[in-house]
Amino acid sequence: MRFVSFSLNNRLTIAPEHLVNNPSLIAVPFSKLPSFSQPPLNPSFHFDKNLQHILHGKSLLFDELPFEVEKIHEHYENGYLMYSPGIHKTKYGYACSRCGNEKSRWFASFSCFRCKSDSCVYCRNCIMMGRVSECTPLLSWTGPEVEWSKANNLLWYGQLSSGQQAASQRFVDGVEGEGELLVWAVCGAGKTEVLFKGIEKALKLGLRVCIATPRTDVVLELAPRLKSVFPETLVASYYGGSDERDLPAQLVISTTHQLYRFKQAFNIMIVDEVDAFPYSYDKTLQHAVTQAVHPKHFTLYLSATPSNRMKRAAKQEVLPCVKISRRFHGHPLPVPKMVWSGEWRKRIAAKKLPAPFVMWVKKQAQSGRRAMIFVSSVSMLDTVTDIIKKHVSVIVDRVHAEDPKRKEKVEQFRQEKIQLLITTTILERGVTVPFLDVAVLGADHDVFSESALVQIAGRAGRSKDDHDGQVLFFHYGKSLSMVRAVKHIKHMNREDVT
Amino acid sequence: MSYCLNCHQSYMETWSWQAFLGLGIVPLLCQDCEGRLELIKGEICRICGRAFSLFPEQYRQGDCCFDCIRWEEDPTWNGVLQQNRSLYVYNDFLKEVIAKLKYRGDAEIVKAFYPVAKTSFRKISRNGLVIPIPLSEERHYKRGFNQAELLARGFSSQPALLLKRKTHEEKQSKKTREERLVQKENPFQVIDAEKLQGQNVLLVDDVYTTGSTLRYAAKVLLEAGAKQVSSITLAR
Numbered sequence: 066m067r068f069v070s071f072s073l074n075n076r077l078t079i080a081p082e083h084l085v086n087n088p089s090l091i092a093v094p095f096s097k098l099p100s101f102s103q104p105p106l107n108p109s110f111h112f113d114k115n116l117q118h119i120l121h122g123k124s125l126l127f128d129e130l131p132f133e134v135e136k137i138h139e140h141y142e143n144g145y146l147m148y149s150p151g152i153h154k155t156k157y158g159y160a161c162s163r164c165g166n167e168k169s170r171w172f173a174s175f176s177c178f179r180c181k182s183d184s185c186v187y188c189r190n191c192i193m194m195g196r197v198s199e200c201t202p203l204l205s206w207t208g209p210e211v212e213w214s215k216a217n218n219l220l221w222y223g224q225l226s227s228g229q230q231a232a233s234q235r236f237v238d239g240v241e242g243e244g245e246l247l248v249w250a251v252c253g254a255g256k257t258e259v260l261f262k263g264i265e266k267a268l269k270l271g272l273r274v275c276i277a278t279p280r281t282d283v284v285l286e287l288a289p290r291l292k293s294v295f296p297e298t299l300v301a302s303y304y305g306g307s308d309e310r311d312l313p314a315q316l317v318i319s320t321t322h323q324l325y326r327f328k329q330a331f332n333i334m335i336v337d338e339v340d341a342f343p344y345s346y347d348k349t350l351q352h353a354v355t356q357a358v359h360p361k362h363f364t365l366y367l368s369a370t371p372s373n374r375m376k377r378a379a380k381q382e383v384l385p386c387v388k389i390s391r392r393f394h395g396h397p398l399p400v401p402k403m404v405w406s407g408e409w410r411k412r413i414a415a416k417k418l419p420a421p422f423v424m425w426v427k428k429q430a431q432s433g434r435r436a437m438i439f440v441s442s443v444s445m446l447d448t449v450t451d452i453i454k455k456h457v458s459v460i461v462d463r464v465h466a467e468d469p470k471r472k473e474k475v476e477q478f479r480q481e482k483i484q485l486l487i488t489t490t491i492l493e494r495g496v497t498v499p500f501l502d503v504a505v506l507g508a509d510h511d512v513f514s515e516s517a518l519v520q521i522a523g524r525a526g527r528s529k530d531d532h533d534g535q536v537l538f539f540h541y542g543k544s545l546s547m548v549r550a551v552k553h554i555k556h557m558n559r560e561d562v563t
Numbered sequence: 564m565s566y567c568l569n570c571h572q573s574y575m576e577t578w579s580w581q582a583f584l585g586l587g588i589v590p591l592l593c594q595d596c597e598g599r600l601e602l603i604k605g606e607i608c609r610i611c612g613r614a615f616s617l618f619p620e621q622y623r624q625g626d627c628c629f630d631c632i633r634w635e636e637d638p639t640w641n642g643v644l645q646q647n648r649s650l651y652v653y654n655d656f657l658k659e660v661i662a663k664l665k666y667r668g669d670a671e672i673v674k675a676f677y678p679v680a681k682t683s684f685r686k687i688s689r690n691g692l693v694i695p696i697p698l699s700e701e702r703h704y705k706r707g708f709n710q711a712e713l714l715a716r717g718f719s720s721q722p723a724l725l726l727k728r729k730t731h732e733e734k735q736s737k738k739t740r741e742e743r744l745v746q747k748e749n750p751f752q753v754i755d756a757e758k759l760q761g762q763n764v765l766l767v768d769d770v771y772t773t774g775s776t777l778r779y780a781a782k783v784l785l786e787a788g789a790k791q792v793s794s795i796t797l798a799r
Contacts (some may be wrong), residue, residue, distance in 0.1 A: 128705075170566050170571075171571075173669075175669035175670035175671065175707070175708050175713070177707050178703050178704055178706075178707050178708055178709070179704060179707050179709065185707075187668075187670075189669060192663070192667050192668065192669045193575065193667060194770065195667070196667065196668035196669070198707070225778070301643060306771065377754075
């Protein structure tokens, strides 16, 4: 949009063009404004509490705020709100102030009706959250901070295992200060419970807490749990399509993508599954985390399979680390069994399955236990599902990342309405189903990295009553990742219970 | 190596002499995204341009579909829209792409359709005025651009902006066919009737659904002096 600039009380001030009725002023796109200074805070101004709650700790566009431009600008004039450029020029190109993107191929320009410029540059990296362009300022709150409640009691009487207890204590000790901590916990260690005490302490100190995770599924699973254990606290979940984004929540459960919207908001940042795609991959998401935290903050990283870089940092004691090598039920992790099954690629191309795999599927169907079968690509999903259906008479279904019925199918699988679920690596994390076996068909394929295989194996034996699920890797020659994954699991099983 | 305009994945162009000599179409989408677009081919309805292969045989009469016959039987609409041609089938993938363009505001993505528009539809767009379906002032401001206008640039470097949308109505996509048809007042207005006199007009829009938007626009254009009006849309 266009702004005008004019001198008021010896200070250069700006305003959206349609709020000023003076034809002698020339309206220009926001990016073309001369440098202006922030108006001083007017203490006698009655600011809108609602606006404060929504905008505090965030960086939003005009379009994202449910307020009239007049009202927003009034807060600017009284020093309660700041306008800053959404896109700024760098030495080599552009940078997006919201997501930190600087890659030129992620920028494009268009003939903009709002600022009447022929080439208004915008960022395509974070377009899913509304367009940040050269002519759209980002708005942030500069007025008084929100006073967070201190009455936040934890309503949870569960028992922590000794490993969980140790990690929980480290977190509690860190909450008041600044710093980092890596909690390296095996799949099924009960990571969420480890967080409770530390979160309670932070909330009681009046601090703001965020749990960020790369995946929406996890947000949807965590939010209700945290709402029930912190009944007095306002908890909000942030994900694409969430309707809780305007709540002044002290405890936020968010996808890492949604963190683009926050700015210096959180004192405690918990990043779940730091090693998972897309977080580990996408620099702008890591930028989002650093933007979203308050200058004084404590960061907790959670992972079952930390990256080599993180492991090294932990070993060199650059990154404080605490390990939980036992599952909450105290039983060891099921160790994968490798089954040589010939040239599976050729067999599948010929619409057949390797014999050892067929034998296993038949046995599995008879046993009545559920199983997840992982394949290497979406294109293989349909073929494998169809062949399996010919061999067994139980209910078989498939699910992949872009399946519109993904949520329903996983739910049906949980409720035992599907016995065999064929999937790609998307379900390697987070899905917790008791009485489950897992198999990887073509485990030597490149997509199955060490961490993916460890995560897949971690689906089995999650419950106390069924701690010894089966894990099978069907392969045509062991890959390095397979060997490492097995070693990783055995190593974790050997570690002393700390 | 290039990056896909839609999914941003890197991909390798398939090598060919044609591409090397700059004769072929240079795709801007990766093979995966390109493959999910369905070009409209084969037998199509003479008027609205939809592929006969995609709907039940009983809704077809000769070389026309039932919907078009219904339009043509109505004396107010008979012959208003000469013909419509569309590039792609409005499948789930294209719906997603158009949503990203319109509702997220990713204007750049429209360029993915320029190569096809420039080559395959040259014959249709060559002679006549290319006029995009306008947006109302408010919606145009909100979106920052008019997707039909961006699309029209694929057919002509100089689209003629001769139409204006009078009122701010509810989005067409939120109305049923009946609701779209009962609106009495024509939402369009001609800006510069002089330039229209005796001209062949090619209207451009993103989606042809019931065809009522295009017919309303065609009607005011004919009344203002256009010789005949046909249309082209991205999706059908």
